[in-house]
Amino acid sequence: MVSRSRVRRVWEQLEHAYGPATDVPDLLAQVHDPVTAPAAIGELNANVYHNGEVVHSAAPALLPALLDLAEDPTVTVRRAIVETIGDLAHAARTAEPTAVDEAWPQAWAAAVPRLLHLLADPDVEVRRVVTFPLAHAVGHEVWPHLRDRFKAEPDHAARLGLVVAIGHHAEPDAHDWFTGLLPDPTVRLAASVGLRRLGITPDARLLLNGFADVSAWADTWCVGSPRPSAVVWWLNRELADDHAVRRTLVAHLLDHPDPDIRTGALWSSAPLLADDTSTTDTNLLPLIADRLPDDEPENRRLAATLLASTGARSADTLTPFADDLALAARDLYLPAADAALAALALLGDQRAVQPLQQRLTGPRLGLPTRPRHRPWTPPPLDEVLLAMSAHADALLPAVRARLSSTSDDAERAACHRALDSWHTNA
Structure with missing residues (x-):
């Protein structure tokens, strides 16, 4: 021993x-x-x-x-x-x-x-x-064992895991096997991902059909989350540089009846927005703006925050959605209202003046004061105030009131940056 x-x-x-x-x-x-x-x-x-x-x-x-x-x-x-x-x-x-x-x-x-x-x-x-x-x-030499086990495996989640695992081996001999699985709606999504790993761009329609029921993915090793949004996120990661397919997928899933799948589509929109253009049929911004009145409050926040983040890069992209943002800035779910207000302010819109005055003079500011972590926090206070320079006279008393009432150094610094810029540009 x-x-x-x-x-x-x-x-x-x-x-x-x-x-x-x-x-x-x-x-x-x-x-x-x-x-x-x-x-x-x-x-x-x-x-x-x-x-x-x-x-x-x-x-x-x-x-x-x-x-x-x-x-x-x-x-x-x-x-x-x-x-x-x-x-x-x-x-x-x-x-x-x-x-x-x-x-x-x-x-x-x-x-x-x-x-x-x-x-x-x-x-x-x-x-x-x-x-x-x-x-x-x-x-x-494991893929034949995985394939053979698929025939005998009674559990749906385990079967999905087998298909995904075979895809990781990228065996050319598995091509026909994956293709043979496509007619089965219960494994179509996994088989499409397997073909993607063989270099075959999946048909977006097949992927979308796979979202009829994603409940079994919660128990798989590759997704492993009870939230359907995790399937959307995992699939976008698998599709990697297939941006066109990812855009088509996300564009359709933004209107999915399951609110959590819409959540996944919103999360997955973020890395695509930098590649999106207003000249393509798959432009995501209007579809994201359509989620500003979503039934799910957190989806409203995500949509508004994505728009605000995009507007921070180019405010002009938000112009078509100014009315939607003005309405969303009155959302009873305050985190959504915060993000919508920030996006509206980036446009220099007059309708952002009154709610900004209320935030600056009230107990809840609702806007970050430190550099933001794109794309999931709204632009910080100084960016918002700088964008509202055309309305500096109306906002000046509220900014001064904030300076006199706050002991937060970051808030004070943001207000001073805005005042200095307004004074310079006056």
């Missing part, structure tokens, strides 16, 4: 993100206890995977122990264990080669057959997530 002190000495020679991996044996022992297991596997993941930029020397040594736990039906956190294996496999694929410990490839080659065995595990949670590490077993 190996003594605890000898085990400790072994792990002292190995490193994870926080130094010597001496805590690993105790954490592995805690994973066997249902009470301590969730925290223990979480700490193991944080220590060994960390931010995914390095595969430390502790990772290949830990991998067989993680597999032992993943194969043990008495362990209560098997899904989290397999996810940790997937995180390490992902890191090994994406990190700089010099950042991957030299022992990892051999340890990983020994792990792949054991992971393949878990494809038929009785626990559906394990089957749903084991395709995560197997998706990153590129260079190993």
Whole structure:
């Protein structure tokens, strides 16, 4: 029997993100206890995977122990264990080669057959997530095993995960298999993504048809969120540089009956707006403006904030939506009203004067005073006031009142910048 002190000495020679991996044996022992297991596997993941930029020397040594736990039906956190294996496999694929410990490839080659065995595990949670590490077993002959398991797999989420994992291997031989799945609406979205990874631009109509029911994606390894918006975000990430398809997809989903899918479309619009132009049929700005009166308050905020962010780059783009923004600036959901008011002010619109006066003299300013984190915060106070220079006389008393009442240094600095600019341009 190996003594605890000898085990400790072994792990002292190995490193994870926080130094010597001496805590690993105790954490592995805690994973066997249902009470301590969730925290223990979480700490193991944080220590060994960390931010995914390095595969430390502790990772290949830990991998067989993680597999032992993943194969043990008495362990209560098997899904989290397999996810940790997937995180390490992902890191090994994406990190700089010099950042991957030299022992990892051999340890990983020994792990792949054991992971393949878990494809038929009785626990559906394990089957749903084991395709995560197997998706990153590129260079190993796994895609035929994934394909064959698809025929026998009864769980919808696990089937989706199998298709997505096969796509990660980008095997040319899988082309016909993916194509054969397209008529099935339950896996059409996953099959289209698989074809995309083979270099075939998906038909946007097929992708849209896949949004008839996205509930099963909540339990997949690649989306793993109960919110339908996560499917939209994941798909946009998969489509990467297919901007035309992404615009078409988002443009249609902005009007989807599910409010959370509309949320996902709004989130996914942000990286596209910089590429959008008013001369294309897929211009997103009018469709985003249509969401200013959305039934979901947070969607109204997102729409107004996107417009404000776009207007900060080019105020003229907001001119067609001035009336919509003026109405939205009166939204009872104040975060939405804040963003709409900021966008309206960027136009220098007279209708922004009174609400700005109220914000400056009231208890709630509602506008950031520090540099914004585009595109999800409205333009800061100084940008808004500078854009309203044509109405400086009307706003001057309110700005001075704010200066006399606030002790916030950032607010005071923003007001002084506006006053200095108004004075210079007077």
